[in-house]
Amino acid sequence: MRRYVVECLGTAFLLAGVVGSGIMAAKLAGGNDALALLCNTLPTGAILTVLILTFGPISGAHFNPAVTIAMALRGELPPIAAAAYIGAQVAGGIVGVVAAHAMFDLPLWQVSTTARAGLGQWFAEFVATFGLLLTILGCAARTPGAIPYAVGLYIMAAYWFTASTSFANPAVTIARALSDTYAGIAPSGVLAFVIAQMGGMLVATLLARWLWAKNAGA
Numbered sequence: 001m002r003r004y005v006v007e008c009l010g011t012a013f014l015l016a017g018v019v020g021s022g023i024m025a026a027k028l029a030g031g032n033d034a035l036a037l038l039c040n041t042l043p044t045g046a047i048l049t050v051l052i053l054t055f056g057p058i059s060g061a062h063f064n065p066a067v068t069i070a071m072a073l074r075g076e077l078p079p080i081a082a083a084a085y086i087g088a089q090v091a092g093g094i095v096g097v098v099a100a101h102a103m104f105d106l107p108l109w110q111v112s113t114t115a116r117a118g119l120g121q122w123f124a125e126f127v128a129t130f131g132l133l134l135t136i137l138g139c140a141a142r143t144p145g146a147i148p149y150a151v152g153l154y155i156m157a158a159y160w161f162t163a164s165t166s167f168a169n170p171a172v173t174i175a176r177a178l179s180d181t182y183a184g185i186a187p188s189g190v191l192a193f194v195i196a197q198m199g200g201m202l203v204a205t206l207l208a209r210w211l212w213a214k215n216a217g218a
Helices: 001-026 033-059 066-072 077-104 119-142 146-162 172-176 189-211
Strands: none
Touching: 001 033, 001 077, 001 172, 033 146, 066 077, 066 119, 066 146, 066 172, 066 189, 119 146, 119 189, 172 189
């Protein structure tokens, strides 16, 4: 039960960080889009690193259904536990969004109107998730202690080199549809994002099995 609680709590803090920093960035950036994105990027990478360091020893600190499914496919997590992880992550994401709204005195329940769609955005989500899973699986194979820092840095970079600003997480995508703020995504764009994320995860999982096979040379 502790694993499921920290997956919920960690995902809640992640979304509070993503959405809350987006709200603050929009308030303080004075219409400067580049500055607002930077102000959203740095807290996201920082909170991810902290959360993985804090909760990793308990649950593995997935906070992401794509990561959970990859671990289940690799035989590292039983299917029932994986399903419970995903439920906890989605619930936690929604709680985190509501908490962010409450902290900034905004309506708690919202629906985003920010359209994020098109082949470029979808391919960006495929690339973002593909790179995230390779980062996690590659570090896990050789330098597990580097995972918190590598994930935080990767997400910070991917915010800038992907057209979608790197959601790379189905739970994050669903939760951000419930926030009509800087970090939001209209519900109509959620399914395509999630499909692209799952595609990136599957390809990365297959490639990682070959790149870091147990009998492969260093």
